[in-house]
Amino acid sequence: MAQIGVWENTEPGVRRRIHPPGKALMIMEVEFEEGAESAEHSHPHEQISYCLRGEFEFRLDGRPVRLHAGESLIIPGGVRHAAKALAKGALLDSFTPVREDLVGK
Numbered sequence: 665m666a667q668i669g670v671w672e673n674t675e676p677g678v679r680r681r682i683h684p685p686g687k688a689l690m691i692m693e694v695e696f697e698e699g700a701e702s703a704e705h706s707h708p709h710e711q712i713s714y715c716l717r718g719e720f721e722f723r724l725d726g727r728p729v730r731l732h733a734g735e736s737l738i739i740p741g742g743v744r745h746a747a748k749a750l751a752k753g754a755l756l757d758s759f760t761p762v763r764e765d766l767v768g769k
Contacts, residue, residue, distance in 0.1 A: 666766045677749075678702060685762045692757050692766075696720070696749035704746035709759040711739040718753015722746065 666672060671681045677700025682692040694702075696718065704723065713722070714736040722729045722737060723746045731737050733753070739745050747755070 665768050668767065675702060676700060682766060685767050688762060689758060689760045690762045690767065691759075693754060694757060695754045696747070696752065698749055698752045701748040702746050704744055706742055706744045707759075707763065707765070708741045709761060709763055710741050711745075712758045713737045713739065713747070714756045714758075716754040716756055719750040720753060720755070721748050721750055 666680070666682050668682055668684055671679050673679045674694075677697035678694065680692050680694045682690065693716075696702075713731065715731045715733050717733050719733070720731045722731060722739075723744075724739060725744055729737060730750075731747075
C-alpha cells in the first residue's frame with residue numbers, strides 16, 4: 665500500500681506521490697528520469713495522463729503513442745499500457761474510480 669503524500673520509488677528511475685483521494689477520483693504525480701520505464705500493466709480504472717514536462721512514449725495494447733508537455737492521453741479501463749520517458753519528465757495521472765489497490769479505500 666502506498667503512503668499518501670509521500671514520494672516513493674516504484675521502479676528504477678521512477679517515483680510517485682499519491683495525493684489524498686476523493687470519493688471517486690484520485691491523482692498522482694509520477695516523475696521519470698530519461699530512459700526510465702513503467703512496467704506494462706492494466707487495471708479496471710479509467711486513467712488520464714497529463715504530461716507536465718518532458719516527452720513520453722506510451723504503449724496502449726502494443727500501439728505506440730507519443731505524449732509531450734501540455735498534452736494528455738486517455739487510457740480506458742482494462743487496456744494494457746506502459747510509459748517510457750524519452751526525456752526527463754513528469755506526468756499527472758488521474759484515475760476513476762479510486763485505485764483501492766494503491767490507497768486502500
